[in-house]
Amino acid sequence: MKNDIVTLEITDVTPEGYGIGRLDGKVYFVADTVTGDICSCLVLKELKSHSFAKLIEIIKPSEHRITPNCTVCRQCGGCAYRHISYEYELELKRNTVKQAFARIAKLDIAVNPTVSDNPEHYRNKVQYPFAQNNGYATFGYYAKRSHRIVEHKSCPLQDKIFSDIAAYTAELADRLSLPAYDEESGKGVIRHAVMRKNRKNQILLCLVVAKKHRNLSLLAEALTAKFPAIIGVHINVNTRRDNVIFGDETYRLLGSETLTDMLCGKTFEISPRAFYQVNAVMAEKLYSHAASLAKRDCESAVILDLYCGAGTIGICVAGKEDKLCGVEIIDAAIENARTNALLNQRNEKNTLFVCGDASVGVEECRKKFGKPNIIIVDPPRKGLDKTVIETVVKASPERIVYISCDPATLARDCAVFAESGYFASEATPFDLFPRTGHVETVVCLSKEGEIHTMKLDRSPFEKIKSGQKTIELRLLDEKRRSIKEGDVIIFTDNSNGERLKATVKKLHRFESFEQLYKSLPLLKCGYTAEELGSAHHSDMEKYYSAEEQKKHGVIGIELFPPKRT
Numbered sequence: 007m008k009n010d011i012v013t014l015e016i017t018d019v020t021p022e023g024y025g026i027g028r029l030d031g032k033v034y035f036v037a038d039t040v041t042g043d044i045c046s047c048l049v050l051k052e053l054k055s056h057s058f059a060k061l062i063e064i065i066k067p068s069e070h071r072i073t074p075n076c077t078v079c080r081q082c083g084g085c086a087y088r089h090i091s092y093e094y095e096l097e098l099k100r101n102t103v104k105q106a107f108a109r110i111a112k113l114d115i116a117v118n119p120t121v122s123d124n125p126e127h128y129r130n131k132v133q134y135p136f137a138q139n140n141g142y143a144t145f146g147y148y149a150k151r152s153h154r155i156v157e158h159k160s161c162p163l164q165d166k167i168f169s170d171i172a173a174y175t176a177e178l179a180d181r182l183s184l185p186a187y188d189e190e191s192g193k194g195v196i197r198h199a200v201m202r203k204n205r206k207n208q209i210l211l212c213l214v215v216a217k218k219h220r221n222l223s224l225l226a227e228a229l230t231a232k233f234p235a236i237i238g239v240h241i242n243v244n245t246r247r248d249n250v251i252f253g254d255e256t257y258r259l260l261g262s263e264t265l266t267d268m269l270c271g272k273t274f275e276i277s278p279r280a281f282y283q284v285n286a287v288m289a290e291k292l293y294s295h296a297a298s299l300a301k302r303d304c305e306s307a308v309i310l311d312l313y314c315g316a317g318t319i320g321i322c323v324a325g326k327e328d329k330l331c332g333v334e335i336i337d338a339a340i341e342n343a344r345t346n347a348l349l350n351q352r353n354e355k356n357t358l359f360v361c362g363d364a365s366v367g368v369e370e371c372r373k374k375f376g377k378p379n380i381i382i383v384d385p386p387r388k389g390l391d392k393t394v395i396e397t398v399v400k401a402s403p404e405r406i407v408y409i410s411c412d413p414a415t416l417a418r419d420c421a422v423f424a425e426s427g428y429f430a431s432e433a434t435p436f437d438l439f440p441r442t443g444h445v446e447t448v449v450c451l452s453k454e455g456e457i458h459t460m461k462l463d464r465s466p467f468e469k470i471k472s473g474q475k476t477i478e479l480r481l482l483d484e485k486r487r488s489i490k491e492g493d494v495i496i497f498t499d500n501s502n503g504e505r506l507k508a509t510v511k512k513l514h515r516f517e518s519f520e521q522l523y524k525s526l527p528l529l530k531c532g533y534t535a536e537e538l539g540s541a542h543h544s545d546m547e548k549y550y551s552a553e554e555q556k557k558h559g560v561i562g563i564e565l566f567p568p569k570r571t
């Protein structure tokens with residue numbers, strides 16, 4: 007009941023940073039707690055399915071708990087995991103992805119450990135909201151689920167120069183009678199300061215204002231005089247009364263038109279309005295992984311990069327001989343992409359960047375280059391529209407590389423792709439946003455294309471041949487690491503060399519045969535009671551040692567009825 011004090015043991019953490027505790031059949035969400043904490047909490051709100059409680063006292067702290075290195079992280083909405091050790095955060099992120107696939111997609115996909123680097127001061131971009139406080143302009147981050155500004159002097163997610171520039175902007179705003187915008191009254195000028203920094207530490211500043219004002223030039227000049235790192239100042243005019251940051255009009259007030267940065271050895275020009283990954287070190291790892299997944303069966307491929315932003319992924323992934331088509335909704339980003347193709351010596355004949363909705367991508371690509379072999383998609387959090395999935399599937403590419411910033415919509419979309427025969431065998435989380443609850447995930451979907459071979463003794467071969475429901479148990483060694491639902495297996499009868507082909511219907515992964523025997527309903531999967539009567543998981547040790555099982559893991563492969571080869 008509300009206002010009760012309860013003692014909870016925290017058993018998990020949500021991506022929003024709430025610890026989860028269970029008591030008497032009820033689920034409690036408690037901010038600032040972590041798995042393993044035993045704590046006393048005050049019940050704040052009771053809902054039907056769960057309740058919210060506030061941490062009052064930690065009775066026994068978790069081994070994953072650390073002291074946050076930020077004084078305002080409790081109030082600020084930025085870092086859900088600042089009180090949690092980084093190693094455990096990576097585990098939590100891997101788990102978020104695992105749970106999304108299991109619960110939403112009901113697909114059995116191996117989730118690799120979270121790839122990481124660079125957990126502090128990694129952000130190359132900030133978007134500070136401004137507000138008036140007692141007659142003075144201030145800046146900061148919004149508090150959780152509110153538009154109240156939490157002020158700060160520095161932030162461990164990014165370089166201190168960003169907050170120094172914002173602080174000086176606030177000081178100048180006061181001196182130049184450029185008050186911060188007030189959401190309630192709609193009065194005032196400065197709404198946001200958006201800054202982006204490249205690896206050479208050059209900064210492009212875009213001030214979002216409610217209206218144009220002649221003193222903005224003076225502000226820009228004073229800022230660049232004090233901070234030579236600022237190579238350009240742009241103004242974006244946003245007259246709307248909602249909470250979208252940017253308005254429609256952007257113009258350059260002073261200095262450079264774009265910011266130039268390097269990723270994977272390529273050069274990219276980025277406008278203030280174009281999307282650019284906020285963590286360059288990790289973006290390189292992500293793009294390299296995407297490139298390794300986008301392997302093709304031919305010398306020169308047709309690559310379609312949907313949601314391409316400034317063209318970064320496509321330009322990093324495509325070889326000189328490949329045809330590259332990128333599609334993106336923001337005009338300024340497509341202009342950047344076209345320039346970036348030239349900057350990186352891409353042949354114009356092999357390159358096309360189109361401004362439009364992702365759903366027109368396949369058709370635009372087909373008109374110029376023919377059917378795409380490889381399609382890369384990198385949509386915003388809401389994932390792919392049904393029409394985009396339909397056009398992608400219809401194009402029948404060899405591979406679809408899906409880069410996602412939301413595991414839930416990724417899992418939802420993978421389930422739709424699976425209905426059309428596209429499956430992924432593994433997913434890799436990338437920690438592009440350390441200390442926050444966000445995680446990026448990459449999967450590669452392909453059709454039943456991959457073919458595996460397996461030898462069988464006479465009796466299991468006969469069983470598969472007769473089309474009985476059956477399941478093959480194997481070690482998940484290097485040879486079979488890529489096996490996935492929808493793959494084809496060619497079985498050979500050891501005694502006479504006869505061959506038949508069957509398709510993997512479902513794949514069950516376990517850490518050992520002991521666990522497999524315990525967890526899989528083998529009776530339902532095709533084993534008879536008679537066979538199971540005397541069977542014991544230790545029998546499998548004759549074929550695969552306990553060490554091998556531990557090293558690789560094991561699989562149960564359910565099969566669709568076979569075809570003769």
Ligand code: SAH
Pocket residue numbers: 280281282283312313314315316317318319333334335336339362363364365384385386
């Ligand atoms: N692949 C790029 C950008 C990814 S972010 C990179 O790695 O840098 C997602 C991009 O999708 C943004 O640039 C956004 O402007 C674009 N976008 C959003 N909705 C879209 C739509 N309906 N059609 C095409 N692009 C869209």
